[in-house]
Amino acid sequence: MFEKHIYSDRRNRLKKEINEGVALFPSNPEATFNYPANTYHYRQDSQFSYFFGINRPGFAGWIDFESGEEILFGNDVEIDDIIWMGTQPSVADQALEVNIGKTLPYSKLVDFIKNALSKGRKIHFLPPYRGEVMIELGQLLGISAHEVKAHASINLIKAVVKLKEIKDALEVAEIEKAVEIAWLMHTTAMKMAKPGMVEQEIAGTIEGISLALGGPVSFPIILSVDGQTLHNHNHHNILTEGRMLVVDAGAEIHSLYSSDITRTIPVGGKFSQRQKEIYEIVLKANVESIAATKPGHEYREMHMLAARTIIEGLKGIGLMKGDVDEALLAGAHTLFFPHGLGHMLGMDVHDLESLGENYVGYDEHTKRSSQFGTAYLRLGKKLKPGFVLTNEPGIYFIPALIDKFRAEGMFKDFINYDKVETYKDFGGIRIEDDILVTDTSHRILGKPIPKTVADVETTAAQSREWIKVKGVF
Ligand code: GLY
Ligand code: MN
DSSP, rough: OOOHHHHHHHHHHHHOOOOEEEEEEEOOOOOEEEEETTOOOOOHHHHHHHHOOOOOSSSSSEETTTTTTEEEOOOOOOHHHHHHHHOOHHHHHHHTTTTTOEOGGGGGHHHHHHHHHOOOOOOOEEOOOSHHHHHHHHHHHHHGGTTGGGGHHHHHHHHHHEEEEEEOOHHHHHHHHHHHHHHHHHHHHHOOOOOBHHHHHHHHHHHHHHHHHHSSSSOOOOEEEETTTTOOOOOBBEEEEEEEEEEEEEBBOOOOBBBOOOEEETTOOOHHHHHHHHHHHHHHHHHHHHHTTTTSSBHHHHHHHHHHHHHHHHTTTSSSSSSHHHHHHGGGGGGGOOOSSBOSSSSSSSSSSGHHHHHHHHOOOOOOOOTTGGGGOSSSOOTTTTTEEEEEEEEEEHHHHHHHHHHHTTTTTTTHHHHHHTTOOEEEEOOBBEEEESSSSSOSSSOOOOOOHHHHHHHHHHOOOOOOOOTTO
């Protein structure tokens, strides 16, 4: 947790954004996986954590925008809880840790809501994403659980985005810790990517590093020799010489700040000539679009810059053809790069995404593209100092997409389909870094993780002790 004034400062800033009604921030409940007492690792809601700091279930935060009053609703633990979970600080003590002087039993929340509603006051809340929270909010507000999301406060969404999208030095330091953990995760994966290894052995090892040094991974690990599948969570393949392993993984630390890094590793430690050619194009797209990252420019520009580098590179090796500007405008690169350059990063790995991607990544000046591929760009708007974002270009050879585009006669003037056919067994390459937008430029966060062909090969040439347990795979 941060010092207590950080939380009251954040709430005070929020109070400056909205001047009527009250805000209700429910904490996340426990999430159960196979029977009620068997729960997943507890994960607090990131917005509750930002304003109220407490990393436990059973609370609701209340901010009255008119009187300025702040209340933490929650119950002190009872003897049964203490027997199973140990002693815990009182609600009042926990509230003081985040500079809140008033606490009430959770059961009182319903009276406060009824009272506010009876006076016609607006109750601002953010869109819930967990079923239990939807049901509870529905009961408290007297609406159907299905309608709750539609009643979420746009003003509160916009205010929270405005505050949280700018990371202060303390937050950047937290994200940087998560990137340091990712350094160990990724360099370990590089050393383990040997022929004969099962993807699961590497995925499990690096997930363990995240758990050992911080918290759980910040999202389910993507680790596959079938890197052409963008979010591949299957880890059953056995690594063979000549393939590449895409590892997209990050850590979350106790403060909930996270990292999100991707590296692509040649199995056995050496890229083939064909792999190296594509790798260098992706790396150039990553390096050049990072170099161009600075405040006042739309992130969509960086996305387009990366896309242009990809077109030029693929044209250079005969996979694309024709006029680069026309290909870019038509979106021909989306056959190979069918996703966005990046997203905001913070407490959520896709930061603030539960509030609605268009509120986070777009605004009244920058509207989301409807073009295939480019529509997946999660962050398009103008950058401000304090934004932390990912830069993650990639080139993929997705057989089903190649077949579809070819059959439909898509981008015939820009794609050399006969040559592309010969790459259907290639897989994919993605490279991702976490970037802070500074006052005049940018900074890549964390200790550098091997990224050039030479550095990846050098690390992948090393090994990490491993034993094969007979009969496990
Ligand atoms: N690293 C996973 C994602 O950005 O979606
Ligand atoms: Mn990412």
